[in-house]
Amino acid sequence: DNLINIKGVRHAYHTATGPLPVLDGLDVQVPEGGFVAVVGPSGCGKSTLTRLIAGLLIPDEGTVQVHGSRITGPRSNVGMAFQNPVLLEWRTILENVMLPLEIVPTKLSKAEGQARARKLLALVGLEGFEAKRPSELSGGMKQRASLCRALIHKPEVLILDEPFGALDAFTREDLWQTMHKVKAEEPFTGVLITHDLRESIFLADQVVVLSGRPARTQFVMDIPGTG
Numbered sequence: 001d002n003l004i005n006i007k008g009v010r011h012a013y014h015t016a017t018g019p020l021p022v023l024d025g026l027d028v029q030v031p032e033g034g035f036v037a038v039v040g041p042s043g044c045g046k047s048t049l050t051r052l053i054a055g056l057l058i059p060d061e062g063t064v065q066v067h068g069s070r071i072t073g074p075r076s077n078v079g080m081a082f083q084n085p086v087l088l089e090w091r092t093i094l095e096n097v098m099l100p101l102e103i104v105p106t107k108l109s110k111a112e113g114q115a116r117a118r119k120l121l122a123l124v125g126l127e128g129f130e131a132k133r134p135s136e137l138s139g140g141m142k143q144r145a146s147l148c149r150a151l152i153h154k155p156e157v158l159i160l161d162e163p164f165g166a167l168d169a170f171t172r173e174d175l176w177q178t179m180h181k182v183k184a185e186e187p188f189t190g191v192l193i194t195h196d197l198r199e200s201i202f203l204a205d206q207v208v209v210l211s212g213r214p215a216r217t218q219f220v221m222d223i224p225g226t227g
């Protein structure tokens with residue numbers, strides 16, 4: 001059964017010069033525990049897709065379901081990480097990772113939340129950096145911290161919108177290794193937006209290719225041997 005089921009989605013943005021059709025036949029299915037990469041040229045609607053899954057946007061036509069229910073509003077059980085991690089400078093790394101626990105209520109006590117944040121930071125190789133400020137970290141380390149923040153609530157869906165795009169090649173490949181480790185220790189259902197075909201093949205078990213204007217799902221490739 002699919003955790004994420006997007007079928008026949010069409011969507012246009014309303015702009016000053018009239019409607020801008022962006023998606024015309026988007027189909028994406030992700031089984032529970034699956035990791036799908038979405039690739040396609042700039043402007044083809046990849047970020048729009050992430051907004052649909054997070055419930056920040058309701059499509060003109062078609063269905064977007066997560067866990068069998070149709071999405072009608074913002075979802076709190078979606079973790080997101082972006083190309084430029086926004087970490088709060090007046091907070092330590094540990095406090096940044098714990099931030100979502102303050103925004104969305106949880107069953108965890110403060111001590112349990114802190115223990116979970118520490119465990120995630122250790123998993124991504126940031127043990128010893130808990131008390132640092134964001135500006136004391138490299139770009140790759142900030143991205144690791146923002147990944148921990150996205151995972152703190154054990155989200156049903158983890159959305160990664162070009163998280164490694166701004167990093168140098170060596171740092172990026174280090175983070176790919178880290179992602180495999182994270183996936184093994186903290187299972188999630190993932191949607192990775194990327195321009196990098198190598199990245200999609202290394203990380204995902206399925207690649208969805210979008211193209212056209214307005215864009216549609218052109219084809220889906222299964223990547224053997226990563227699951």
Ligand code: ADP
Pocket residue numbers: 013014015020022040041042043044045046047048049
């Ligand atoms: P991608 O992430 O693949 O680069 P986006 O989903 O960001 O694509 O954008 C798809 C198209 O929709 C682009 O032409 C973009 O300019 C346009 N677009 C994105 N967001 C909006 C918006 N809020 N209002 C109007 N147009 C938008």
Ligand code: ADP
Pocket residue numbers: 015042043047
């Ligand atoms: P990306 O390609 O990573 O989505 P963009 O630079 O295309 O980033 O877009 C940055 C932000 O600007 C997005 O939140 C998008 O919704 C918004 N945006 C993009 N294009 C338009 C547009 N034509 N009109 C209004 N907002 C837009």
